[in-house]
Amino acid sequence: MDREKLEQDLRNHFSAEVKEAEPSRDWWHNAIARINESKHRSRWFGFMPKRRLAWVLVPVLVLLVGGTVYGASSLLSELFQKHAPQIEEAGLAQELDLSQTINGITVSLERVYADSNVVLVGFTVSGPDARYQPEVGELFTADGQNLPAMIGVGSRSKAIMGNWNSSELAMIYTFDTSSLKDVPSELSLILEADVADLPIIGESQTLAGPFRFEFDVPFHAGKSIDIGQTVEAAGVPVTLEQVVISPWGARAVLQLPNGDKYMPIVSFNLPNGDSVNGVFSKHMETAIVQYFTGDFTGQAGVWTMIVSELVSVDTTQQRLAGPWVFHFDVP
């Protein structure tokens, strides 16, 4: 049989075989939903705030040893350098020496930072076993206001993809400060979190917690610019409500009809000529908040924000091509 014909027959055959067996869209919806559940359980990279009720149900394995002093680990420094270099290089993070050990697992809170967009909380987890993961903590202000969790990023010592046999885990949690009304010079915060094991597949089990830390952190106020411009493209009006610029980065608040069904592809053109892409977005009740990382606080002048595309978040993959272009002045 001719080799080329055989290769083409194989392509056709495989394609037909898969077509007969392909799962439905519902299956993919459910599979991705389970990822979200797993992600929320695993608390590894993106997450949602955990419910406090769950903590009540956790058997408390208590051996509290407070006050053990650790220097900020090199792993955590590397993580800050990688994920928040603008903060690390400017020396804006506050170093802390707070640690607790519960059930043989030690959580050390070592580095924190706060501004008008985020609070970054950096800590390490270590213990006799290797497969630990911190569950999402909850962060409260001293007056009890809960700051929603946004992102978690982590790294292990000897961090090689797929190698979990490492002794130390470093994490940075990012919490949203957009709900803070009064801008203080210093924030008093309380972090509570559990530590769980890290299964390859399946549900994790809480091993120890809650770990609780109270600490103060300088608050770096940024610039908040109310804009309120509406631009229409592809028959869709998009309104840029506000941009908040801080040393950590910037957030742009967008309003659009059925905004919860779309993910915007957004970029900024800065006064110095640089272009930066949005790194993640989240849906609020009536708005999409798009985040950019980098210190843009020195960028006074005319900014341009370009929403090049709106991509539907369902399986239809519908795309609305823009661009929606906004110009605004930053003092």
Place this chain on the structure above:
Amino acid sequence: MNESQEAALISRCQAGDQEAFSTLVEQHSRVLFGTAYLMTRDRGLAEDAVQGALIQMWKKLPSLRLHSNLKAWLVRIVVNEVNQQRRKKRLPTVPLEQAPEITDDLEEAETALVRDEDHQRLRQALEVLTVEQREAVVLRYFSDLTVPEVAAVSGEREGTIKSRLSRALDKLGEIMRKDEIFQDRR
């Protein structure tokens, strides 16, 4: 989706954006499921493997370099998951020496459309391949990876993959030729 849009999506995933992850996965859903299905030949096992792979993808995305070959990276995770499940669950793999003989009984095929008959013959012929040969053939001709990409996904040298593909195609060609001769004689 162009490269910059994909890079933007990956950045968002790395920052924890679950919607971006959904979009990224759905772009590659057919190749992800199809690779698992063609390797396992079992829809349920393929779904399990893809589910496990999705979890692994999410966990490993932060380590992905922006300019990596995303499809090959995703396929590698699926292949690893299938192989891991194969080790755990002992998926029904057939050693070459125990592979079924290609049957001479074409009564069923006689009533089928020619297209279906061809598929049936090819399906039977593929049963003769070793697990490694089948994996290489699936990655090359379904997942549409290049030989270097197949080598990277399988953890083998390019020369090994070239040789493996060549032997697999020789074997399939020989079987299909025999079958054609048999059909002609009927």
